[in-house]
Amino acid sequence: xxxxxxxxxxxxxxxxxxxxxxxxxxxxxxxxxxxxxxxxxxxxxxxxxxxxxxxxxxxxxxxxxxxxxxxxxxxxxxxxxxxxxxxxxxxxxxxxxxxxxxxxxxxxxxxxxxxx
Amino acid sequence: xxxxxxxxxxxxxxxxxxxxxxxxxxxxxxxxxxxxxxxxxxxxxxxxxxxxxxxxxxxxxxxxxxxxxxxxxxxxxxxxxxxxxxxxxxxxxxxxxxxxxxxxxxxxxxx
Numbered sequence: 497x498x499x500x501x502x503x504x505x506x507x508x509x510x511x512x513x514x515x516x517x518x519x520x521x522x523x524x525x526x527x528x529x530x531x532x533x534x535x536x537x538x539x540x541x542x543x544x545x546x547x548x549x550x551x552x553x554x555x556x557x558x559x560x561x562x563x564x565x566x567x568x569x570x571x572x573x574x575x576x577x578x579x580x581x582x583x584x585x586x587x588x589x590x591x592x593x594x595x596x597x598x599x600x601x602x603x604x605x606x607x608x609x610x611x612x
Numbered sequence: 613x614x615x616x617x618x619x620x621x622x623x624x625x626x627x628x629x630x631x632x633x634x635x636x637x638x639x640x641x642x643x644x645x646x647x648x649x650x651x652x653x654x655x656x657x658x659x660x661x662x663x664x665x666x667x668x669x670x671x672x673x674x675x676x677x678x679x680x681x682x683x684x685x686x687x688x689x690x691x692x693x694x695x696x697x698x699x700x701x702x703x704x705x706x707x708x709x710x711x712x713x714x715x716x717x718x719x720x721x722x723x
Binding site for chain 1: 653700702710713715
């Protein structure tokens with residue numbers, strides 16, 4: 497069982513809606529990540545937070561807006577999405593510095609997003 | 613940028629047969645991690661390799677990191693239906709930057 501919890505597990509939203517994905521971890525990890533995964537493809541990095549500060553934004557469109565309220569929580573705010581944004585959104589965390597060489601990344605179960 | 617390819621893309625084996633997936637990076641890696649993703653599931657961490665030429669075993673799974681730290685392999689002996697899923701390698705560059713996932717190998721096992 498994963499110790500990274502994501503809600504909701506499934507989300508259907510219209511292109512004009514505003515919704516949020518939430519992620520929580522209680523492992524004391526100081527780096528948290530959002531990945532996007534399309535069917536039959538590997539996870540693609542979107543954002544990295546290290547010690548609650550945004551350290552990497554992989555040129556993600558502004559309709560995706562991350563937020564890290566504290567070291568245990570990570571949100572992804574969604575607004576004006578397109579159907580092609582439908583995917584599995586994975587939250588992950590790792591100990592210590594986000595880009596540390598020895599860091600193992602632990603994934604949550606993901607949120608399945610469908611944009612209609 | 614760094615690219616990590618895996619072959620084969622897909623393999624279908626009879627239960628009891630062996631299976632190997634190969635991972636090749638365009639650049640030298642500081643370490644490599646392997647993940648398994650069951651159908652409909654999320655990636656689950658299997659193992660990390662750090663040293664050149666390192667070999668690690670987990671029951672029927674054997675992981676190798678190449679001498680040049682640019683390739684890796686995962687070998688499963690005597691596959692079982694529980695081995696079904698997609699296996700991803702993920703490599704971290706020599707400067708310790710972000711983890712790049714390989715293209716994945718999907719394994720199907722006939723009972």
